[in-house]
């Protein structure tokens with residue numbers, strides 16, 4: 003194990019941008035390092051800390067904390083701590099002691115200039131690789147579609163639009179409320195991926211219902227290359243259990259402590275800090291130590307199926323309170339639900355309040371605001387639809403936005419502000435099949451069957467038994483006489499070779515049906531219910547999905563109706579119907595999802611003159627809920643509840659059923675019309691802008707054409723990775739026998755990659771190689787973290803250029819150094835500045851591109867290269883020195899642009915907060931102060947961005 007001593011200076015190998023670290027604390031297994039340059043701290047396990055010791059040798063130049071550059075004359079080691087005796091250049095008598103703790107916090111790594119002038123040269127091809135890597139990194143970080151290019155997904159407009167709108171925000175907090183099956187998981191993944199890629203987030207927590215843990219885990223890995231760690235009881239216990247080595251060390255420490263030699267060991271680390279990406283189930287959330295979980299410094303928390311978080315002003319549920327605790331502690335928050343408002347205004351308010359407590363201070367204000375919707379919706383609709391805005395329209399808009407310029411030139415800003423302040427705006431996105439075209443149709447087939455005598459019950463019997471009569475049996479004997487079962491048997495025979503999903507409301511119904519059909523009738527079925535553990539459930543779902551040897555049908559209880567992907571099946575059999583319209587929608591949503599290639603056939607075998615028949619007509623004739631999505635289902639149920647109860651109590655009474663159907667139809671029509679005219683318009687506008695989405699899709703298609711493969715094949719050649727062609731656009735990569743160290747993200751047994759989105763979507767066994775793939779990122783780090791390629795000399799072969807002509811190609815970077823929370827890269831990502839000088843210092847970079855030059859630059863033997871540097875040293879030194887100022891002016895322009903963008907953005911946020919505060923006294927003054935302080939800090943850090951020479955090539959013309 004490495005020896006660390008407080009006061010020593012170390013450098014983080016993976017995060018060099020943190021500057022020079024100072025060892026702060028060392029205990030028996032952890033070492034804490036503070037990074038004063040960025041005001042951050044990191045704690046590492048001592049035995050594998052990614053740290054390099056930084057010391058200086060005699061002759062090196064160091065920089066003190068006061069900014070003095072001194073040349074080291076001698077070095078003393080005091081029990082592991084260095085004291086340098088150093089003097090200003092040219093003043094060897096003025097020696098002063100500099101303990102290493104007093105070194106400057108910004109580290110000057112051995113720069114390109116030093117390497118050139120001290121003749122530490124690399125070959126021409128390493129220089130070119132380094133410049134390609136610098137350009138690739140700058141290009142990637144500056145791209146407006148950063149984070150959207152890498153995921154293995156189809157380019158679907160509404161998802162890209164949402165991801166683009168949300169992911170650019172700092173610490174986004176939104177409700178993703180697309181209708182079932184439109185891709186909320188994909189949207190959340192895109193947002194997360196973009197946040198991680200841009201460095202806005204590093205730590206993320208996903209909380210999902212137990213049944214969906216595995217599916218999320220697989221989707222995140224397969225589509226986004228994000229490896230989550232699943233946290234459950236078992237893992238937590240294992241984490242808090244010390245290893246044998248820990249125990250040995252702890253005992254040693256205890257004895258040492260008894261002798262008065264050491265501090266007492268601590269074992270109270272927060273286990274949730276041990277991983278960056280954590281996935282857990284809702285059940286785990288409800289049982290875990292919520293304080294530790296909330297305090298684990300999350301940048302983004304994602305909660306799926308958020309409609310389960312029940313809330314009322316007096317009695318919020320335990321799950322709600324726990325998520326509220328997380329929501330308060332995490333910077334970003336994504337809540338996912340397909341049914342945002344159907345559970346009523348109260349619970350909708352409760353979720354919005356988790357996202358933005360200032361915007362949604364109390365229920366009454368929220369309800370009053372909802373009434374205001376119509377007026378704003380009309381206004382927004384008009385502003386959106388009309389090319390020219392008449393004076394009275396402008397006046398109405400200005401009345402709502404007194405602090406904004408309201409005219410056609412500011413159309414986007416005006417609409418955005420209105421949506422933000424009055425509509426769901428920044429906090430919610432909802433797409434429906436209505437505003438996203440291209441979904442297959444749904445067709446329902448009701449089959450009325452005779453009611454067996456054994457199922458006849460008294461009128462005062464409990465509703466459950468009247469709806470689900472098989473509940474009166476203790477085992478599967480009901481199956482023999484139930485005509486739905488013989489119907490199913492027939493149906494499966496008639497549809498041999500086709501996949502069928504069967505859903506029933508009760509677990510026991512599913513178990514009995516599976517036992518009867520599978521074991522007694524020899525049918526090929528799988529079963530899925532809440533009594534099975536997660537692995538059994540995933541196995542059942544996989545068995546059903548298997549096209550060759552899998553089950554023809556999957557029989558599942560209601561839990562199969564949430565979140566699962568069964569769109570490869572086209573037939574859905576509803577063995578019974580739920581009372582809740584949202585549940586019906588969830589059931590159909592298993593098949594009616596993105597990726598469904600055929601019309602969805604919904605089969606509803608039910609008993610004549612029975613409560614199930616009432617439900618069938620209520621849903622079908624009353625609200626048309628089978629063949630169309632049903633956003634108003636919850637409300638319709640509330641409004642027709644009495645008539646429904648009456649009809650359920652007397653299922654044979656045709657008049658009661660007719661009355662129910664008529665009342666339901668009337669309510670459904672009215673509610674749909676209201677939704678159509680009212681706030682849907684606001685939401686639609688915020689949720690999907692087809693034109694912008696088209697632009698995004700085009701950009702991404704262009705980005706797809708910019709494959710990293712040509713760059714990567716060079717990298718593989720340099721690092722000794724074997725490449726073999728798999729097919730036209732796919733390659734097999736394997737560690738080569740000459741590789742000196744493992745290549746990032748390349749497994750021992752190799753991988754197959756493709757740079758074509760279509761191939762990657764069709765072939766799960768291949769990796770989708772984009773500029774955002776971890777292997778490409780790893781390759782960039784590998785190249786940029788080492789010194790190779792920083793300085794080189796090459797031979798220019800061009801008959802038109804006179805032999806002996808000298809050129810100097812310089813690549814600088816501009817990069818802010820700032821604490822992470824400031825997110826400076828929002829405004830100034832690492833940017834490269836290239837210059838090409840002739841011997842007189844004139845810049846020729848715009849006349850001769852780097853690519854054109856590379857074609858004519860060739861390798862020069864090292865001894866000759868060294869000779870050239872030695873003979874031209876004075877000239878090179880002068881050119882480099884002179885150019886620094888000119889390049890700095892160019893860098894200044896980059897910084898000024900970034901500052902202007904930052905000021906505009908901060909100013910917009912500040913105005914929004916002030917406008918909100920005028921409407922809502924609960925927006926606190928401190929928030930405004932916080933934003934003002936943040937702006938000041940951004941000003942300082944951006945203005946002070948680091949500018950450095952990253953690579954230099956001396957080019958000598960010759961033959």
Ligand SMILES: Nc1ncnc2c1ncn2[C@@H]1O[C@H](COP(=O)(O)OP(=O)(O)OP(=O)(O)O)[C@@H](O)[C@H]1O
Pocket residue numbers: 154155156157158161180181182183184185186187188189340564565566567591595596597
């Ligand atoms: N852009 C895409 N490319 C490829 N597949 C996609 C895309 N979007 C969605 N899908 C697939 O469509 C299905 C539905 O997506 P997803 O699970 O994200 O929907 P959802 O809105 O979360 O559904 P639910 O409301 O049921 O939870 C999934 O199988 C998903 O993999």
